[in-house]
Amino acid sequence: MAGPVPSEEAVPVTIRAMERSSAAAGGGSSRREATRQKLYEAAVTLIAEQGFSATTVDEIAERAGVAKGTVYYNFASKSVLFEELLRHGVGLLTASLQEAADTTDRAGGTKVDALDAMIRAGLGFIARYPAFTQLYVAELWRTNRAWQSTLMVVRQQVVAVIECVLREGVANGEFSDEIDIPLTAAALVGMVLVAALDWQSFQPERSLDDVHASLSRLLQGRVSGSR
Amino acid sequence: MAGPVPSEEAVPVTIRAMERSSAAAGGGSSRREATRQKLYEAAVTLIAEQGFSATTVDEIAERAGVAKGTVYYNFASKSVLFEELLRHGVGLLTASLQEAADTTDRAGGTKVDALDAMIRAGLGFIARYPAFTQLYVAELWRTNRAWQSTLMVVRQQVVAVIECVLREGVANGEFSDEIDIPLTAAALVGMVLVAALDWQSFQPERSLDDVHASLSRLLQGRVSGSR
DNA sequence: GTTTTTGCACTGACCAGTCAGTTCAAAACA
DNA sequence: TGTTTTGAACTGACTGGTCAGTGCAAAAAC
Secondary structure, rough: OOOOOOOOOOHHHHHHHHHHHOOOOOOOOOHHHHHHHHHHHHHHHHHHHHOOOOOOHHHHHHOOOOHHHHHHHHOOOOHHHHHHHHHHHHHHHHHHHHHHEEEEEEEHHHHHHHHHHHHHHHHHHHHHHHHHHHHHHHHOOOOOOOHHHHHHHHHHHHHHHHHHHHHHHHHHHOOOOOOOOHHHHHHHHHHHHHHHHHHHHHHOOOHHHHHHHHHHHOOOOOOOOOO | OOOOOOOOOOOHHHHHHHHHHHHHHHHOOOHHHHHHHHHHHHHHHHHHHHOOOOOOHHHHHHHHHHHHHHHHHOOOOOHOOOOOOOOHHHHHHHHHHHHHHHHHHHOOHHHHHHHHHHHHHHHHHHHHOHHHHHHHHHOOOOOOOOOOHHHHHHHHHHHHHHHHHHHHHOOOOOOOOOOOOOHHHHHHHHHHHHHHHHHHHHHOOOOOHHHHHHHHHHHHHHHHOOO
């Protein structure tokens, strides 16, 4: 849609380069992996913009610069492509959150510090993959869909990382033992998700530091009182 | 997919209740208004479950117990039906939030009290209209769709109510003047939205009071410290 | 008698998924 | 070395089905 004809050369180089390195490592050939990656990237933006049902397989194939048949050679169906995309993205997110928590721990930080680092990691992830985040929020609370179970897994995976930190904080006395861990975790996720989507959509010029500071302030109750 | 057949009665009560109030207000006859109301209710659950594109006009008509032609007699198109549904629902939500804020004000409460009352009102709304909330979250950050402008209006309408309370709180010194009003408002919306959806989906047996207390605690920074 | 609803056949566009055929790099061979 | 074979990866025209929206005559409601 952008250029008259999407350039289709210059690709083999990448393919060939990867081919050699990871062919042995992963399961499939790396040519295939590269194609799957292109399909993920095409699908994530289209589905974020239009939703799953409104996005056609033809569109995904076209944006990925690949024939329709290739989509079906690599994924059993449109739904399966979507489910694997979800798992893939959430894997990246949870890894990022977990790493933030672990790093804080290793540096001898408190659990509040860990939470704060996770908020920052969450914001960073959303800034890097806004389309995925959009799609995640839009599809997470759908019921009656084929991929219900994947959705549950993918939700629990994210919430669990946060619940874990909250639980440790309660255990060491840093947090009140009256807090409701699952609900608080969900609320935190929502806070970061919605604030970040708003940031990206309506004030994209602001820096991550800036947004992070605002959320930190809110979280630590430094909103009321003061001046 | 879950139960054999989802129960479809018990709805008329709500319809009839709304009928009386809005028949005089709106322009059209109340028969027409009743039909539109039935269509809203049918559409909201179906779209919440499946998404806009995956929901067919035939389904909506069938669930509303109405002929397909009637849908097009009352709405210009499927999209228009959806847009009007969005405006309708958001109107109810903002009215509820505004009323909570006003009541608190009139009772001489602080702005923190007002926020707290609005959280409760928000939770109440979500408990009453879970399908609408689901749909609202799912569609709010979509781009590239026909109803972009409606979406913006409908977003701003909700956020504005909260921003207003925050602004008043800053003005009277109750809140720090360093808070970022739009971002904080968005974060609060997200917190309530996601916590409530989680409540409805995964712990529906809990009481509103209970959930409200947890969110209140989080908001007022009574999480860290204490025990 | 006017407004609203019904029922239903119809159209044209669109779309998920299929499949017979093509490509080409690497393996086997000579 | 150069030649042939193999098969994984990819292609795109095609199919069967679905769905938004139309048209309209007759019935029902008011």
